Amino acid sequence: MGKASPQLYYFAIRIVAVLHLYFSGGVKPSASSGGAVPALKQGKVAKPSSQRKDGPQVTAPVTSSEKKVVDRLPEKDRKKDVPHPRMQFDDKHRVEKAKRRAVVNQSEARSRVELFRHLPQYIRGTQLPDLESKFFQLDPIHPSVYKVGLQYLSGDISGGNARCIAMLLAFKEAIKDYSTPPEKALVRDLTAKIGSYVSFFIECRPLSISMGNAxxxxxxxxxxxxxxxxxxxAKSSLQSDIDRFxxxxxxxxxxxxxRHAVTKIRDGDVLLTYGSSSVVEMIFLYALELGKHFRVVVVDSRPKLDGQALLCRLVAKGLNCTYTHINAISYIMHEVTRVFLGASSVLSNGTVYSRVGTACVAMAAHAFQVPVLVCCEAYKFHERVQLDSICSNELGDPDVISKVPGWKDLxxxxxxxxxxxLQLLNLTYDATPSDYVSMIITDxxxxxxxxxxxxxxEYRREHLWI
Structure with missing residues (x-):
């Protein structure tokens, strides 16, 4: 036989070394690493744990349950947030877990519409006396946060901007009174505090998209x-950031x-609005100050009937107004020249997320070829895409639609x-497709x-909501 090549000789030595290490327990082959050969690539041999410099160390096997205990934070340090507001509320296990952590004891409505069982629906107002009695007993909740949460629950604070401003001012007061606990970092502890306050707000009422961005x-x-x-x-810096926002x-x-929207109003226009939007009201009053002559049609709907308050304020300022309910929208639309609507949010696909009934008004205007102008601040924009009003929405109290104000006989x-x-459905929001919106007026x-x-x-590039 001929003389063996150096490559073959070197390969045979490697095989002998690997077999020796394998049978002596030094290296264990595995399917993921392709055997023991990769352990020799750097010319190092992995020593067993019993042969290290520190002397013989016997490590007991760690069970899966022990690993979970090690990985999890202590119970007192864990963030006790309620589940995300978009949690599937038809999951009984998650709902029970949320109830155990909740501060607000909410009683669930008995008759729920099957298509909307994934959304939270509670009997509003029944938990107010219990919460008021706990005002001075809830240590983790700051009094200003607690007060705003009660106002959310009772409906005293409503509207996207009003709710967001009230929440931020409550956070500002909480930060003012905050002091970092010993052996804790301000950034981590204050973030956990804000998280617990947000959880309390969610229990009182689901967050709006604008509140989430703030x-x-x-x-x-x-x-x-x-x-x-x-x-x-640090506290002073955060308070100034809140004021600036x-x-x-x-x-x-x-x-x-x-100032942008008033350029779209001309003398003789008949302007229609739905519900009560603060920015739309400001547009009408500013156009009146400029001396423009126009008429306003206020369209309203049950159960809130918040258009009545807007109507009273506009008439008090001297505006010529007409008031009607949403069921007469097709009758009144033929005299309207422009529609001004507010919005709770504008989503990435152009869908306008606003008070229920907005889509109906926009579609009626589109059918009559009337321009629909949506007024919405940029901080309410969201990168989410939504195609319907079923997957994500807020359910109101079904009892309020079963009663007609002023008609005790009904x-x-x-x-x-x-x-x-019998199930009653009281939706709070609806989604208006972008096809029915002519223009969105923003800052x-x-x-x-x-x-x-x-x-x-572009708004995300300013690092305002990331």
Whole structure:
């Protein structure tokens, strides 16, 4: 036989070394690593744990249950948030877990519409006396946060901007009174505090999209606080950030929207609005100050009938107004020249998320070829895409639609919950497709619904909600 090549000789030595290590317990082959050969690539041999320099160490096998205990934080340090507001409430296990952690004891409605069982639906108002009695007993909840939560629950604070401003001012008061516990970092502990406050707000009423964006803004500012700042400097910086957000993104933004929108109002116009939008009211009053002559049609709907308050304020200022309910929208639309609507949010696909009934008004205007102008601040924009009003919505109290104000004789639905064959549905929001919206007026200018993704991208670039 001929002389063996050096490559073959080297390969045979490697095989012998691997077999020796394998049978001596030094290296174990595995399917993922392709055997023991990769352990020799750097010329090092992995020693067993019993042969290390520290002497013989016997490590007991760790069970899966012990691993979970090690990985999880202690119970007192864990963030006890309620589940996300978009949690599937037809999951009994998650609902029971949320009830155990909840501060607000909510009783669930008995008769629920099957198609909307994934949304939270509770009997509103029944938990107010219990919460009021706990006002001075809930240590984790700051009194200002507690007070705002009660106002959410009772309906005293409503509307996207009003709810967001009230929440931010409550956070500002809580930050003012905050002190970092010993052996804890301000950034981590304050973020957990804000999370617990947000959980309480969610229990009182699901968050609006604008509130969610404001919370992301505040948490991002907390996370970016320099470690060199003292506690008082950090608190002062956060309070000024909250004031700046309210001033720039809500107050000044509304003024910019008003100046853009008033250019679309001409003498002799008949302007229609639905519900009660604060920014739309500002547009009408500013146009009146400029001396423009126009008429306003206020369309309203049950059960809130908040258009009545808007009507009283406009008439008191001297505006010529007409008031009607939404069922007469097709009758009145033929005399309307423009429609001005507010919005709770504008989604990335151009869908306008607003008070229920907005889609009906927009579609009627589209059928009559009347331009629909949606007025919405940029901080309410969201990158989410939504095609319907079923997957994500808020359910109101079904009892309020069973009663007609001023008609005590209409009591046919007084005990509707006892009837298993009857369910009442009170939706809070609906989704208006972009096809029925002519223009969206924002503090960044006037743009078509197809340009919403561009604005969302530019707004995110300012690091305002990430």
């Amino acid at each position: 919370i992301k803004f505040l948490k991002s500012r907390i996370a970016k606080l320099p470690h060199t700042l003292s506690e008082s400097e 309210i001033n720039e993104k809500i107050v000044i933004a509304d003024k910019v929207i008003v 009591n046919h639905l007084d005990n509707w919950a006892d009837n298993e064959n 960044y200018g006037m743009l078509p619904p197809t340009s919403v993704p561009v604005l969302v991208r």
